[in-house]
Amino acid sequence: MCGIIGYVGRDLCIPKIISGLEALEYRGYDSAGIAYVENKKIKIIKEKGKIANLKKLLDFNANTNLGIAHTRWATHGAASKTNAHPHSVNSFTIVHNGIIENYSELKESLIKKGYIFKSETDTEVACAVIADLYKEKKDILLSLNAATKVFRGSYALGIICADDKNTLYAMRNTSPLIVATSPSGNFIASDVPAILKYTNKYILLDDLEIAKITADNITIYNKDLNIVKKEIKTFEGTFEAAAKNGYEHFMLKEINEQDKVFSDTVNYYFDGSIASLKKNFAFLDKFSKIDIVACGSAYHTGLVGKCLIEKYASIPVNVEVASEYRYKKCFYDNDTLVILVSQSGETADTLAALRKAKSDGITTMAIVNVVGSSIAREADHVIYIKAGCEIAVATTKAYLAQLAIFSLLSIYLGYKNKGIKKSELEKIFTDLKKLPKLIKNTINYSELYFDIADKIYKNKQIFFIGRGIDYALSMEGSLKLKEISYINSVAYQAGELKHGTISLIEKNTPVIALATDTELIEKTISNIKEVKARGAYVIYVSNEEPREKFYDELILLPCIHPILESILTIIPLQLLAYKVAKNNKCDIDQPRNLAKSVTVE
Numbered sequence: 001m002c003g004i005i006g007y008v009g010r011d012l013c014i015p016k017i018i019s020g021l022e023a024l025e026y027r028g029y030d031s032a033g034i035a036y037v038e039n040k041k042i043k044i045i046k047e048k049g050k051i052a053n054l055k056k057l058l059d060f061n062a063n064t065n066l067g068i069a070h071t072r073w074a075t076h077g078a079a080s081k082t083n084a085h086p087h088s089v090n091s092f093t094i095v096h097n098g099i100i101e102n103y104s105e106l107k108e109s110l111i112k113k114g115y116i117f118k119s120e121t122d123t124e125v126a127c128a129v130i131a132d133l134y135k136e137k138k139d140i141l142l143s144l145n146a147a148t149k150v151f152r153g154s155y156a157l158g159i160i161c162a163d164d165k166n167t168l169y170a171m172r173n174t175s176p177l178i179v180a181t182s183p184s185g186n187f188i189a190s191d192v193p194a195i196l197k198y199t200n201k202y203i204l205l206d207d208l209e210i211a212k213i214t215a216d217n218i219t220i221y222n223k224d225l226n227i228v229k230k231e232i233k234t235f236e237g238t239f240e241a242a243a244k245n246g247y248e249h250f251m252l253k254e255i256n257e258q259d260k261v262f263s264d265t266v267n268y269y270f271d272g273s274i275a276s277l278k279k280n281f282a283f284l285d286k287f288s289k290i291d292i293v294a295c296g297s298a299y300h301t302g303l304v305g306k307c308l309i310e311k312y313a314s315i316p317v318n319v320e321v322a323s324e325y326r327y328k329k330c331f332y333d334n335d336t337l338v339i340l341v342s343q344s345g346e347t348a349d350t351l352a353a354l355r356k357a358k359s360d361g362i363t364t365m366a367i368v369n370v371v372g373s374s375i376a377r378e379a380d381h382v383i384y385i386k387a388g389c390e391i392a393v394a395t396t397k398a399y400l401a402q403l404a405i406f407s408l409l410s411i412y413l414g415y416k417n418k419g420i421k422k423s424e425l426e427k428i429f430t431d432l433k434k435l436p437k438l439i440k441n442t443i444n445y446s447e448l449y450f451d452i453a454d455k456i457y458k459n460k461q462i463f464f465i466g467r468g469i470d471y472a473l474s475m476e477g478s479l480k481l482k483e484i485s486y487i488n489s490v491a492y493q494a495g496e497l498k499h500g501t502i503s504l505i506e507k508n509t510p511v512i513a514l515a516t517d518t519e520l521i522e523k524t525i526s527n528i529k530e531v532k533a534r535g536a537y538v539i540y541v542s543n544e545e546p547r548e549k550f551y552d553e554l555i556l557l558p559c560i561h562p563i564l565e566s567i568l569t570i571i572p573l574q575l576l577a578y579k580v581a582k583n584n585k586c587d588i589d590q591p592r593n594l595a596k597s598v599t600v601e
């Protein structure tokens with residue numbers, strides 16, 4: 001949700017800033033811009049569309065060692081050149097990720113003072129607030145600090161001031177921001193992949209802190225403007241991990257990494273013994289009610305988690321979308337645990353839900369991918385998935401790793417609560433060991449899924465149906481398909497279709513029917529026959545060889561313990577969505593209107 005980067009150092013800044021910005025393009029890609037200091041003047045260049053459009057306007061040899069840049073996901077005002085960042089008022093030029101919620105009242109009072117605004121953005125207002133404070137305070141740090149008391153909302157800001165052209169300033173509240181240090185100079189960025197080509201050493205800026213950065217120095221101030229000493233962290237991943245490595249798309253690369261991601265995640269918490277699960281998850285013992293809160297695909301893993309935890313551990317689980325949860329009345333008990341699921345660890349609504357639960361005195365646990373992200377830092381307990389950098393906007397490997405964590409939690413709680421017997425536990429452990437290979441095999445059947453995609457990609461709508469856990473997985477299959485292929489797709493509980501939606505089924509309407517829960521397969525087959533009788537083109541996904549032919553296409557999965565099966569079921573759905581989108585010539589890694597890290601409400 002908007003990416004920002006800045007550099008000050010001894011090297012030419014445009015090549016560094018643009019390569020970093022490209023690594024942030026997953027955060028937004030409807031316009032981009034850069035501001036840099038050349039011959040003691042601040043130059044601003046921006047353009048509508050992707051960074052590639054901006055690049056055409058730049059002189060990469062320009063003699064400049066300090067700059068800031070931005071890739072935008074529009075919130076206030078259309079995606080246009082005028083609304084693109086950086087924005088400039090008087091001596092200040094800024095780039096911004098986040099939303100200044102009180103911008104319209106601030107704008108009104110600034111207009112009364114004579115300020116004229118060129119764009120519709122909250123960012124230009126933020127810049128004017130800083131410029132206006134500077135008139136009175138005549139000191140950059142004092143003005144930035146005073147601005148934190150005026151702004152309401154979220155912001156990560158990169159700032160240049162014409163009165164101090166050798167220094168980069170940065171500040172944040174809620175939106176993510178790192179400061180990184182390299183032998184040739186220093187950076188600010190929204191996320192680590194932006195700086196990995198040059199350094200893996202970075203500092204996490206905390207809320208309301210301000211960074212003052214020159215080529216040789218980084219000074220961080222807290223909200224009282226005292227200098228704070230910050231830990232310099234080392235990022236474990238490599239730049240190569242954030243590159244495509246020969247794959248046509250990041251999404252395909254990330255799907256293909258899933259066997260390793262699964263092993264890395266599971267092996268981090270499980271050494272083959274129940275004792276290892278107890279060691280890592282014993283803190284869960286005291287909870288007898290769980291709320292799982294998340295957005296999008298992470299919410300969908302929560303739905304799978306609910307099926308597993310309720311079935312095996314007999315603990316009631318309520319799953320909610322974070323944007324609803326944060327504003328609703330919650331009925332907590334003393335023994336309620338709130339689980340937040342987030343790949344990025346920065347999703348604004350999920351973070352707000354976490355803060356709400358904490359302020360009500362409820363214990364929180366986060367399942368997160370990005371180490372040191374806001375949700376990871378603020379939750380009482382963190383379980384990291386080991387998915388590595390996920391670049392494609394549509395999540396795949398992080399989703400699968402979240403499923404793996406819910407399986408592990410269910411195994412632990414199920415065994416503890418006597419929903420899983422010792423003999424069954426042994427079977428689960430055997431299947432756990434087999435899974436990386438089965439994941440790889442399932443991915444290797446991609447030709448089958450691609451053939452099916454070739455037959456259905458021209459359809460205007462595609463349905464998914466399933467019962468129980470298969471419905472939860474259908475939701476994710478349907479989201480994957482629609483977000484990257486722009487084909488309308490809805491997931492339905494298989495038994496619910498006939499209560500209205502079946503009227504949409506016509507001759508050849510694709511219906512992807514999931515049936516992996518042995519207890520419900522027969523019921524689902526009856527529902528499949530209902531749509532088949534109305535002409536649907538049925539793609540049947542199951543782990544049990546069907547005895548009769550009620551389908552047009554069959555995807556047969558390996559049969560493993562049901563507590564783990566979802567990890568395989570999702571794979572053909574990811575690859576099907578991928579190929580449908582590819583056939584439709586869609587921008588797979590950066591679907592229209594989307595961004596990966598949703599740091600606004």
Ligand code: F6R
Pocket residue numbers: 295296297298299341342343344345346347350393394395479480483596597598
């Ligand atoms: C869909 C997708 C989104 C995210 C959602 C939450 O493919 O990636 O639905 O799952 O925006 O993001 P995180 O997990 O970062 O909180």
